[in-house]
Amino acid sequence: MAKRIDVSDLNVYYGSFKAVEGVSMTVEPRSVTAFIGPSGCGKSTFLRTLNRMHEVIPGGRVEGKVMLDDQDLYASSMDPVTVRRTVGMVFQRPNPFPTMSIYDNVAAGLRLNGVKKKKTLDGIVETSLKGANLWNEVKDRLSKPGAGLSGGQQQRLCIARAIAVQPQVLLMDEPCSALDPISTLAVEDLINELKSDYTIVIVTHNMQQAARVSDRTAFFNIRKTGDPGRLVEIDDTTRIFNNPSEQATEDYISGRFG
Numbered sequence: 001m002a003k004r005i006d007v008s009d010l011n012v013y014y015g016s017f018k019a020v021e022g023v024s025m026t027v028e029p030r031s032v033t034a035f036i037g038p039s040g041c042g043k044s045t046f047l048r049t050l051n052r053m054h055e056v057i058p059g060g061r062v063e064g065k066v067m068l069d070d071q072d073l074y075a076s077s078m079d080p081v082t083v084r085r086t087v088g089m090v091f092q093r094p095n096p097f098p099t100m101s102i103y104d105n106v107a108a109g110l111r112l113n114g115v116k117k118k119k120t121l122d123g124i125v126e127t128s129l130k131g132a133n134l135w136n137e138v139k140d141r142l143s144k145p146g147a148g149l150s151g152g153q154q155q156r157l158c159i160a161r162a163i164a165v166q167p168q169v170l171l172m173d174e175p176c177s178a179l180d181p182i183s184t185l186a187v188e189d190l191i192n193e194l195k196s197d198y199t200i201v202i203v204t205h206n207m208q209q210a211a212r213v214s215d216r217t218a219f220f221n222i223r224k225t226g227d228p229g230r231l232v233e234i235d236d237t238t239r240i241f242n243n244p245s246e247q248a249t250e251d252y253i254s255g256r257f258g
């Protein structure tokens, strides 16, 4: 299921403001790639171009190419809704559908895709909740509201919802920033398990987290406010944290700025 992402010469705009410039990178399948860098360098903006979520923002525009294996995500024939189904996303704040039950939260995307049979839905809901390491905690209260779970459980519910529609890539935008340390570890363990099936990209402010969960790390930077963010380097996480090629990476990692 997991696919490789190949980005070439990507520029990302909000109206006339160029927020990200000239990004080219490959994201390997069945691995975790972390995006790190100082606030405002365009990590989240760039992440959202990988499933065409950027263009839902008024004035949002992208130049360049994003390939998912051999599919060009920005080809005129490509349906953005299909892209978002293939490339799932988990957000900073857990955002279960507030009025829906735990079960319905996970089943919502499947129902939208036309799955109606109760037996099929039951099976996928169970597999997805198990995949998100949440099944044992919720199996006896599937009809209770998703909003009644703890923050960490809600985030795992959102991950279950994302994997229920069988995406090939999972994008995570600071998925642990609203969670306590125990829930953070639970989500990190989950990321580690999910990478055998998915291509995972995670934006994080927490460098220890990047070092713990990712195989590859991309460091983004901006020269000054108002300039576009750029990819400085991407490499194996151990190399980025121990022996980066660029001085700017070294300075950021060692806490000299950002």
Ligand SMILES: Nc1ncnc2c1ncn2[C@@H]1O[C@H](COP(=O)(O)OP(=O)(O)OP(=O)(O)O)[C@@H](O)[C@H]1O
Pocket: 014, 017, 019, 037, 038, 039, 040, 041, 042, 043, 044, 045, 046, 057, 226, 229
């Ligand atoms: N909806 C928007 N409209 C206009 N400009 C935006 C919008 N969202 C972000 N920006 C600008 O784009 C640039 C990149 O922002 P982005 O949120 O992608 O950075 P980031 O690296 O993810 O930051 P942080 O680490 O603080 O979340 C910033 O200058 C930001 O102000």
